[in-house]
Amino acid sequence: MPSPMEEKMKAMLALNARGGKEDPKPTAKEGAMVLADNPQGAGGETWEMVGQQELVPQQQRRSRNAGIHTIEIYYPQFYFDQVEMEEYDAAPERYGPTVIGKYTKGIGQIEGRFPSDDEDPISFAMTAVHRLLERMQEKGINETGNYMPDGRTLSPWNAIGRLDVGTESITDRSKSMKSFIMDLFERYANESNIEGVDQYNACYGGQAAGLCTLSWVESDRWDGRYGIAVATDISEAHPAFMAFAGAAATATLFYPDAPMSHHSQRASCVLHRFDFCKPVGWHDMAPITDGKYSVECYLDAGARRKGERSAPRKA
Structure with a gap:
């Protein structure tokens, strides 16, 4: 039999999904298989049975106030100072004195980071994700027990249900960066049931990864676990534009009731250009x-x- 806490949690989730209105339909008997709600009105019928627990319609799995919970950042230890870069580029044989202030005041840069010869965007991403999961464990950032059907809190390495990676510098023409990061989850928790894949696009790759993860947390396919969006890259630059080189990675944790919830409108513009x-x-x-x-x-x-x-x- 479900515990009182389970009954209370299921009732709260159901009430939240109905916007605070009472459910006019009778609840299903234990072990029964009934027709789930189909709010779209098309696409066929969906049947559900959740063990011996009271039936929870699919739409009631939608999360509320989803957004950014935590951001972990990694950047290499080596860097060049942008003030010094301005002084170097201000030489007469390069761009002249008009470049002074362009990188620091104009673009707002302080440093330009670059990796050692044993780093790449994958190692950046793995480091950021590893630190993020360590922080979840050390700081007790884990609310999966509030959304799991059985009220059980998952371990951090089992508490991730989606992982998207955004970059503009792929390392393999077939194998995804996400698959490399999965080595961490297999090693620490033998976890492999994590959705998501790479988003490959200049500048927009990381943003696309974040939107995909957010959409998953907001959808009725969300399974109660956290989502992570990784943005990682080494920005190569022509010698004439060294001020625009850089290297870093972020791992962003998405979940309901987030400190930075996402409610704003959004729009995309994707065109065939060669700039x-x-x-x-x-x-x-x-x-x-x-x-x-x-x-x-x-x-x-x-x-x-x-x-x-x-x-x-x-x-």
Whole structure:
């Protein structure tokens, strides 16, 4: 028989999913198999049976106030000072004195980090995720017991249900970075049931990973565990643009009732352009860029989304 705490938690989740309204339908008997709610009104019928527990419709699994809970950051120990970079680039044989203040005041940079020869975006990501899970364990950041059907709190290495990785510098043309990070979960908890994969795109890869993880936590497919979005990269640069090199990784924890919940509107603009690219087989790891054209692309993207808000799509 379910414990009083389980009954109370299930009742609270059900009431929350119904917006505070009483459920007009009778509850299912123990062990019964009944038709689950299908709010979309299409796509076939869905049947559920949750052991000997009272039936909880799928839609009641949706989380509330999901967003960013914790962010772990990793960056290499080696760096160059951007004030010194400005002084170097201010030499007459490079860009001249007009560059003074461009990197520090104009772009807001203090340092540019770069890795040692035994680091790459995967090692960055693994370090950030490992530190994040260690922090969860040390600080007691674990509320899975509030959302598990049996009220059981999972261990940190079993408490992750989705892992998305965003980058613009893949290391393999088939094997995902996410699969490398999974070595940690297998090693510490023999865990392999974690959704997600890489999001590969310049600048937008990390953002896309975060939105995918957030959407999973907000969906009715969420299973009560945390989601992690990783953004990791080593930014190569042409010798003429060394001020724009860098290296770092973040691991962001997503969950309901987050200190930074996500309620704002969002829009995307994805177009076929060549202002920034890294062709396969190119002789240099640095990207091919067109800075002025990139600015035009950003302005065009903003104008497109603004136009759609003022003039909705035609039916």
